[in-house]
Amino acid sequence: MSLNGKGAVTGIGETQYMRGSPKSAFRLQIEASLKAIEDAGLTPKDIDGIIPIGITGAPAEAFATNFGIEDLRFSAVAPLGGASGIASVQAAVAAIAAGICNHVLIPSGRNVTSGARAGVRIHQMPQFHLVTEFEYPLGAIAPAQLYAPMARRHMELYGTSSRQFAEVAVAMREHAVMHGNAVMKKPITIEDHQNSRMIADPFRLLDCSLESDGGAALVISAAERVRDMRQPGVVIAGIAEGHPDSPSSITQRPDMTRLGIAKAAPRAFAMAGVSPAEIQVAEIYDCFTYIVICQLEDMGFCKKGEGGAFVENGRLRLGGGLPTNTHGGLLSQAHMLGMNHVVELVRQLRGQGGATQVEGAEIGLATGYGDLGDGAMVIMRRA
Template sequence: MRRSLSDQVCIVGVGETDFVRGTDKSLTQLLTEAAVNACKDAGIHPSEIDGVINPWRYNVRCEDLVAGLGIKELKFSGRSEMGGASAIAAIQQAALAVEHGVAEYVVVATGQKGYSGPRLGGTDPRILDYNNTIMPNPEYRDNMEYPYGVMVPMQYFSLHANRWFYEYNPDPIGMQIVAMTCREHAHNNSKAYMKGRAMTEEDYQNSPMLVTPFRLFDCSLEIDGAGAVIVTSKRNAHRFKKPIYIAGIAEGHPNQPDDMPTRSDILDMGIKYAAPRAFEMAGISRDEIDFAEIYDCFTFIVLRQIEEMGFCERGEAPDFVKNGRITYGGQLPINTHGGLLSQAHIVGINHVVEGVHQLRGESGIAQVQDAKIGLVTGYGDMGDGSIAILHN
């Protein structure tokens, strides 16, 4: 019989840095700060950490956190190179490590200097070299895409988005609804970079079209910051006041995961394969989800994940998000903290942090009433997906 991770592992600490545009701190400092904050949240000394995972390709090495945290013995280290799907995939790795007794407390810490470092909105000519450090198969990118002007993520994903619009003719209003909902939710989050910065329908419609169909406000924020999550097994749960259990977790990959145009179905996404496994592990239905923190590097990615997870059929997500369904009090509140679109883009680990806060009842005026089960997703590279179903 296949052994399940369901309810064998819990998240006992979460932490973040401030989210800013402009910092003198190194990425190592940011990750260490987030990890220390997670330890404070859990009520453990950082030296108790004996496992470290740094998701995403260009982060600091696991060893770089040992001195800063005062780790006495590093028993487990790992990486997860799936772009924005990395954080949850790394939590799955951490869950396996603690459930099998390889380590007791594993910290998953990630983030980025998305504003102070090389960035798409900047003028640093090294951005294409940088892009080759975070995307799969740089040889393919160099020889088959860059010569034709396909150079950055919004261009890659526009191929997917335009095919979706061509095949299913979804209502474009769906992207605006996602953008404006995330902005409204950010106003209820003191840590959100866009708190207090209003967005009207006119603001959205008048924002520049960067790559069809993506306007400026369809794109996530360039921010400096980091987040961290501490994972342990249920045998240690008695030490903590509010452990949040992992009911189901999975990662998934599209066919030909290093490229989109050569797939038999350009709309194929890893979340389509991961979500059924996570729901099966958790033993729940989609109707039982109280809120969802859905990876939102671009507005359309939220819509497509809603479809591929089975909440509706392809092309139907814009109708699904209408009429207040994805805001507080709706059937499926999403990105209750503002998301990557309006809180901060720190590679999605802030979605996990928010999910934990919601299930502890700590989200203040952004709190989803009676939240018991939450869903968090990751999306990365050319369509990799990850998903965690959490409960209190």
């Protein structure tokens, strides 16, 4: 059984994205969830499946208790870091297609101002335990330091340049400024990127994503329900997760420049029956600029090693060949674990993209990347 056409995103919700929110992570999760449920035209008691985004999230029971859900039929957790959102959509569609439940809520939200920042948190996570034992004590602390050797290897093998990384950062910032609900509000240039301070060579400050506060949530329902729902239907056409070789250690990975999405993308494209050339808008997980370039290659938008040249000349900007991260992404909108990428894709395919709407967008994709290279990808189309 293929999951193509079995599920739809019927509700999306987001809070304002900011730094220094006075609201707790759970409150932000609840606020985003209530917006998504209302957007779907449902009430909280209609939710019968919950997949919380795990890292800083409350368990399913906390949502069931607060919403008064009397018969929660499905709960799960997808521990793929920033790929968890899309992996959770996959689990939701599978559960709905199997008849287990009807409406699955996927809530996320974080307050990094009061909670743990990414660099500290990862070393408490079981999927990082080998890194925590053998690399953390040497001073390999934060994701920037763990991922930088992948980027450096790519640069040495293929001549990829820091100015090409800058192309990604500049495009994301341009979209964030136009979008409005974004933490970063000032445009940047290639030179601004080149002048930003070095964090973990080759990553400069403007290669790194934000730490921000906010909430984002999705409601997933059966595709045949979209006619009855409040909003224009957006159907899931292809979806897959993929795990990299040597999933517990980048150091030991045979090919450091290949991520888990290289395995997921062919499955998702085949399920949807579309090719990269048909994608009109892309929301690509962008914890670091290089990770966008690597995923573009791994998904087949260009050959391995050509991603740097691919992003040049404004290809990722609105009006370019592949408008990407029309919300500004993790680099310039907010770090919402990639849930904001899924929300934005749905908004684009509904035609509700506002100032950053890609004209006539009917088919697009979103990706997630997490932990030490886990990947997930979803292709959606307007119903």
